[in-house]
Amino acid sequence: MSSALQVMKFGGTSVGDATCIARTAQIVAKAARDNSCVVVVSAMSGVTNRLIEAARKAATGDSSEGGNLINVLRRQHAAAIEALIQEPEARQRVMRLVDAVLAEGRRLCDGTALLRELTPRTLDEISSLGERLSAPIVAAAVSTLGLRCESVDATELIVTDAFHGGADPHMELTREKAQARLRPLLAQRIMPVVTGFIGATAEGRLTTLGRGGSDYSATILGAAMDATEVVIWTDVDGVLTADPRLVPEARTIAVISYREAAELAYFGAKVLHPKTLNPVMQAGITVWIRNSFAPERAGTKITPEGRSIGGGVKALTAIRDVTLIAVGGPGIVGLPDVVGRTFSTTADLRANVLLISQSSSQNDICFIVSASDAERTVEALRKEFAQDLAHHKVEHVTVVNNIAIVAVVGENMRGTPGVAGRTFAAMGRENINLIAIAQGSSESNISFVIEDQAVKKALIATHKEFGLDVAAPD
Ligand code: ASP
Numbered sequence: 001m002s003s004a005l006q007v008m009k010f011g012g013t014s015v016g017d018a019t020c021i022a023r024t025a026q027i028v029a030k031a032a033r034d035n036s037c038v039v040v041v042s043a044m045s046g047v048t049n050r051l052i053e054a055a056r057k058a059a060t061g062d063s064s065e066g067g068n069l070i071n072v073l074r075r076q077h078a079a080a081i082e083a084l085i086q087e088p089e090a091r092q093r094v095m096r097l098v099d100a101v102l103a104e105g106r107r108l109c110d111g112t113a114l115l116r117e118l119t120p121r122t123l124d125e126i127s128s129l130g131e132r133l134s135a136p137i138v139a140a141a142v143s144t145l146g147l148r149c150e151s152v153d154a155t156e157l158i159v160t161d162a163f164h165g166g167a168d169p170h171m172e173l174t175r176e177k178a179q180a181r182l183r184p185l186l187a188q189r190i191m192p193v194v195t196g197f198i199g200a201t202a203e204g205r206l207t208t209l210g211r212g213g214s215d216y217s218a219t220i221l222g223a224a225m226d227a228t229e230v231v232i233w234t235d236v237d238g239v240l241t242a243d244p245r246l247v248p249e250a251r252t253i254a255v256i257s258y259r260e261a262a263e264l265a266y267f268g269a270k271v272l273h274p275k276t277l278n279p280v281m282q283a284g285i286t287v288w289i290r291n292s293f294a295p296e297r298a299g300t301k302i303t304p305e306g307r308s309i310g311g312g313v314k315a316l317t318a319i320r321d322v323t324l325i326a327v328g329g330p331g332i333v334g335l336p337d338v339v340g341r342t343f344s345t346t347a348d349l350r351a352n353v354l355l356i357s358q359s360s361s362q363n364d365i366c367f368i369v370s371a372s373d374a375e376r377t378v379e380a381l382r383k384e385f386a387q388d389l390a391h392h393k394v395e396h397v398t399v400v401n402n403i404a405i406v407a408v409v410g411e412n413m414r415g416t417p418g419v420a421g422r423t424f425a426a427m428g429r430e431n432i433n434l435i436a437i438a439q440g441s442s443e444s445n446i447s448f449v450i451e452d453q454a455v456k457k458a459l460i461a462t463h464k465e466f467g468l469d470v471a472a473p474d
C-alpha cells in the first residue's frame with residue numbers, strides 16, 4: 001500500500017443485491033492493492049424511499065407499513081448476507097447488527113405512530129437506517145476477499161449543522177473527528193466502510209445531508225482526509241454529453257472541469273448531488289465517476305481545469321417540470337423596487353429560482369421555478385403587488401406552464417464567440433420558439449426556455465451543431 005488515499009463511494013444500485021455487492025467488493029479489493037481506501041456506501045437501492053414512505057405513513061397513526069417494511073428489509077438484507085458470507089460466525093455477527101438497526105427502526109416507527117407526529121429529526125433517524133444496514137454487509141463482503149475491514153457510522157466522522165434533511169458539514173470539526181477515527185484504522189491496514197448520507201451535529205444528534213447525499217459524504221471525507229482522489233461508483237459510465245434517453249448519440253465525457261460538472265448537477269443531470277464538488281474544490285482533489293457494472297471503462301474525470309474541446313461546449317442538459325412566472329407591464333419602468341420585491345418574495349418562500357431574465361426595457365421580469373413551487377410563489381407575488389396591481393403600476397403576474405430550460409454548458413465557451421449564435425440558429429432551423437434566454441457573465445452556461453414538447457428536438461439539434469456526437473480526440 002502506498003500513501004495515496006482513495007475514497008470510493010458506491011451508490012444504491014452498486015450495492016442493490018448480493019451480486020452487485022460481490023462486484024463492488026471486487027472493485028474495492030483491486031483498488032486496495034495500490035492505495036489506502038476509505039469506502040462510503042449508500043443504502044441498497046430503493047430502501048431510503050421506502051423508509052421515508054413508512055415514516056410518513058406512521059405519522060398518520062398507522063404503524064403497519066413500518067412493521068411490514070421492517071420484515072421486508074430483514075428478508076432482503078438476510079438474503080444478501082447468506083449469499084455473500086459463508087463463515088457462520090461472521091454471518092451471525094452481521095445479522096445481529098442488522099437486527100439491532102431494524103429493532104431501532106421499529107421503535108422509531110411505533111413511536112411516530114403513537115404520537116402521530118414526524119419531526120424532521122425523527123425522519124432523519126428513520127431515513128438513515130438503510131445506510132446503517134448496508135455498510136456492515138459491504139464490510140463483511142470485502143472481508144471475505146481477505147482484506148481487513150470495519151464498518152464505521154458517519155455520525156462518528158461528519159459534523160454538521162442542525163438543518164435536518166439537508167445538513168451541511170462543519171469542515172474543521174469533521175477533519176478533526178475523521179482523522180482521529182480513521183487514521184489509526186488505516187495505519188493498521190484496516191479499511192473503513194462508512195455509511196453515506198448521514199452525519200451528526202456537534203452535540204451528536206443524527207442528521208442527513210439530503211437525498212442522494214452519499215456523493216457529498218464521499219467528497220466531505222475526501223477533503224477531511226486529504227485524499228488523493230474520490231471515485232464515485234454508480235450505474236452509468238460517467239457524465240454524458242446529454243441524457244441518452246433523449247439524445248441517443250450522447251457519449252461519455254472523458255474530462256470535465258469542476259465548474260462544468262457543478263453546472264450540470266445543478267441543471268438536473270442526476271449523476272451527482274449538486275453539493276458534491278464543494279468540499280474538494282479548494283484542495284483540487286480529482287473526482288472520478290465510474291460504472292460499477294462496467295469497471296473496465298474509464299469513466300469521467302473531474303478536475304479543476306477540465307479540458308477544452310470543440311467549440312467549448314461540453315454538454316447539454318434540460319430541466320423539465322418548471323414554470324415561468326412574469327411580473328410586469330409598462331408601468332413597472334418607473335418602479336425601481338419591483339426586482340427587489342419580487343426576489344425577496346421568492347426568498348421568503350425558499351422557492352428555488354432556476355433562471356432569471358429581464359430585458360432592458362424593464363417591461364417584464366421573468367423567472368423560472370420548479371413547477372412544485374409555482375402556485376405558492378404566484379400567490380405570494382399577487383399579495384406582495386396587490387396595491388400596484390390595483391393601481392395598474394404592475395399589470396400582471398402571469399404563469400406559463402409546460403416549458404423547459406435547456407442549458408448549454410462548457411467552461412471554454414468563455415471568449416468563444418458564436419456559441420449563442422450557433423445555438424439559436426439551430427433552434428431557428430428546427431422552428432423552435434425561444435421564450436426566454438439567459439447567460440451568466442461567467443459564460444459557462446447559456447440557458448434558454450422553450451416549450452416542453454420541443455426539448456428532445458432542441459437537444460438533438462444542439463448536440464449535433466457542436467459535434468458532441470463525435471468522440472473528442474484524447
Ligand atoms: N440513500 C440515500 C438516498 O437514497 C443517499 C444516497 O443514496 O446517496 O437518498
Ligand code: MG
Nearest residue numbers: 011012042212
Ligand atoms: Mg442514491
